[in-house]
Structure formats: C-alpha cells, structure tokens
Amino acid sequence: MPFHRFYCSPNLYTKEEKQAIAQAIVKFYANLPPFLVIVNFIEVEKDNFYVGGESTDRFLRINVQHSAHNAQDTKEKRDWMDGYEKAIEPFTKGKGINWELQITNADVSPIV
Secondary structure, three states: OOEEEEEEOOOOOOHHHHHHHHHHHHHHOOOOOHHHOEEEEEEOOHHHOEEOOEEOOOEEEEEEEEOOOOOOOHHHHHHHHHHHHHHHHHHOHHHOOEEEEEEEEOOOOOOO
C-alpha cells in the first residue's frame, strides 16, 4: 500500500490540482487497485518551512512509503523514480518550484 505525503504551502496547489496529482499517482500504480494508493497533502505555512535557513512557500517535499513491494536493484529503483517523476512533472517542474522526493521502503521480510 503506497502512502504519499506532499508537504507544501497552503496555496501551492488548488483543490483541482491536488485531485489531478492523486489521479496521476493512482494511474502510475496501474498494477494496484486504486483504493490501495493513498495521497496526503500536508500544508505547512511559510513561517514553518525553511530551506537553507530561509522561509519559503515555493518548495515541495514528497515522501513515499512503500509497505509491500520494494524495488530490488538499482535499475528497478531508477526506472521507478523516472516514471514517478514523469507522472508528477506538471505539478513540480511544470510549476517552477523547488522539490525533492524521498522513497522509504518498509521492511517486508517475514516475521520469524
């Protein structure tokens, strides 16, 4: 179940853009039922978001947590990242903002 957190300023995205982002991410996970893909927008006021010691409202931090399938090798990781960046590009590079993406893979090893 992939869980996506978008940390952004309150006015960075409209309601319609948020829905379009969520739909683009669901489409990216075409092999999963849509109800398993979660996208959460966490709005952070400018005076609570600092980059390089300066407050900003033109920055986006994305954290994706995978709790089922994890990429197994460097090529699979790179292919996933390239595809994801392409899916959300209109809302990142296309908006001219600074952004970064972090992927966290949960431990899926069996419990013994």
